[in-house]
Amino acid sequence: MSQSIPLVDLKAQYATIQADVDDAIRRVLENTSFIMGPEVSAFEASFAAYCDVQHCVGVASGTAALELTLRALGVGPGDEVITVAHTFIATAEAISAVGATPVFIDIDPSTYNMATGALLPAFTPRTRAVLPVHIYGQPADMTTITAIAGNFGVPVIEDAAQAHGATWAGQKIGGLGRAACFSFYPGKNLGAYGDAGAVTTNDAEIAEKVRLLRNHGRHDKYLHEIKGYGERIDALQAAVLSAKLPYLCEWTQARRRVAARYAECMADLEIMLPHVDSQADAAWHLYVIRTSRRDEMLDYLKKQGIGAGIHYPVPLHLQPAYADLGYRPGSLPVTEAVARSCLSLPLYPEMTDEQQDRVAAAVRSFLEM
Numbered sequence: 290m291s292q293s294i295p296l297v298d299l300k301a302q303y304a305t306i307q308a309d310v311d312d313a314i315r316r317v318l319e320n321t322s323f324i325m326g327p328e329v330s331a332f333e334a335s336f337a338a339y340c341d342v343q344h345c346v347g348v349a350s351g352t353a354a355l356e357l358t359l360r361a362l363g364v365g366p367g368d369e370v371i372t373v374a375h376t377f378i379a380t381a382e383a384i385s386a387v388g389a390t391p392v393f394i395d396i397d398p399s400t401y402n403m404a405t406g407a408l409l410p411a412f413t414p415r416t417r418a419v420l421p422v423h424i425y426g427q428p429a430d431m432t433t434i435t436a437i438a439g440n441f442g443v444p445v446i447e448d449a450a451q452a453h454g455a456t457w458a459g460q461k462i463g464g465l466g467r468a469a470c471f472s473f474y475p476g477k478n479l480g481a482y483g484d485a486g487a488v489t490t491n492d493a494e495i496a497e498k499v500r501l502l503r504n505h506g507r508h509d510k511y512l513h514e515i516k517g518y519g520e521r522i523d524a525l526q527a528a529v530l531s532a533k534l535p536y537l538c539e540w541t542q543a544r545r546r547v548a549a550r551y552a553e554c555m556a557d558l559e560i561m562l563p564h565v566d567s568q569a570d571a572a573w574h575l576y577v578i579r580t581s582r583r584d585e586m587l588d589y590l591k592k593q594g595i596g597a598g599i600h601y602p603v604p605l606h607l608q609p610a611y612a613d614l615g616y617r618p619g620s621l622p623v624t625e626a627v628a629r630s631c632l633s634l635p636l637y638p639e640m641t642d643e644q645q646d647r648v649a650a651a652v653r654s655f656l657e658m
């Protein structure tokens with residue numbers, strides 16, 4: 290049998306950048322600046338430039354980026370944050386961690402992003418932030434979301450964990466709201482070799498506040514201005530990320546090529562292919578199709594050695610962890626329909642045409658059974 294095809298192939302990526310990454314790691318080991326220091330500031334400066342924003346603050350993870358941003362905005366107990374249930378749980382956990390309540394609204398049936406029509410009715414006097422997710426690397430409609438939230442004087446925070454390098458209306462993700470939260474979890478479009486994250490913003494006050502919060506409330510070693518947290522980015526991870534960042538444009542282009550080729554190979558099939566908004570240039574973190582025979586197709590692909598996945602099978606409003614919020618099956622019909630039918634196909638920059646053809650052929654042969 291031919292070799293299996295994983296959902297993402299981090300080994301293939303490492304093979305192409307080994308010298309850069311090994312050098313970066315050696316540099317940190319030799320200068321022994323493991324916490325904060327030059328590697329962290331250098332990465333922050335280059336990632337800010339990459340996102341066309343003024344400030345980037347490196348933190349311990351994407352989850353920490355979300356949580357510290359909410360804290361920097363003063364969101365806390367009694368407050369509500371409007372978000373989506375079709376996302377990784379960290380989006381909502383950050384809201385819960387600061388003591389606020391996530392208010393889940395439905396998603397758009399074609400882009401799977403926050404349904405802008407559901408946003409206005411979700412506002413209450415307690416709404417303190419709106420937290421859209423650029424799901425699968427497809428930017429949410431930031432024009433409409435920031436306009437609606439702006440009318441209430443409420444900030445928009447982008448969950449950009451899956452969308453490094455995506456653009457909306459010609460502008461890079463990361464500077465479209467008050468702040469954006471990135472994850473560098475290994476499998477993300479820009480991945481560290483461990484946990485890491487960042488907050489990007491054009492708001493100097495928020496950047497400053499996140500800087501304090503991530504490092505025990507201090508600038509000075511022995512002077513703690515506020516009560517903070519130990520949520521710094523690791524210098525080794527910052528060095529790895531600096532080594533990888535110069536390749537990100539190329540990787541994103543490669544993802545776009547793979548996505549376009551999938552669309553070509555599978556155009557005639559009875560499945561729903563991803564839709565990209567005309568204002569968006571997606572970063573293609575995942576290539577997600579929809580089929581009513583999802584579970585069977587997943588099994589079939591696995592048997593063919595194809596590492597498909599589901600993002601995400603159980604929406605957050607129906608998770609046991611959020612049972613206390615009182616949502617029921619049927620509360621968010623589009624979210625629930627997508628959760629039942631979505632299937633992520635392998636997509637990574639190093640994917641060969643031959644690998645892609647095998648995936649497309651397997652999808653085709655399943656549908657023909």
Ligand SMILES: *Cc1c(COP(=O)(O)O)cnc(C)c1O
Nearest residue numbers: 350351352377379380450472474
């Ligand atoms: C990965 C991810 C996160 C969390 O990032 P971590 O770095 O794993 O903490 C948050 N939101 C979304 C949408 C994600 O995909």
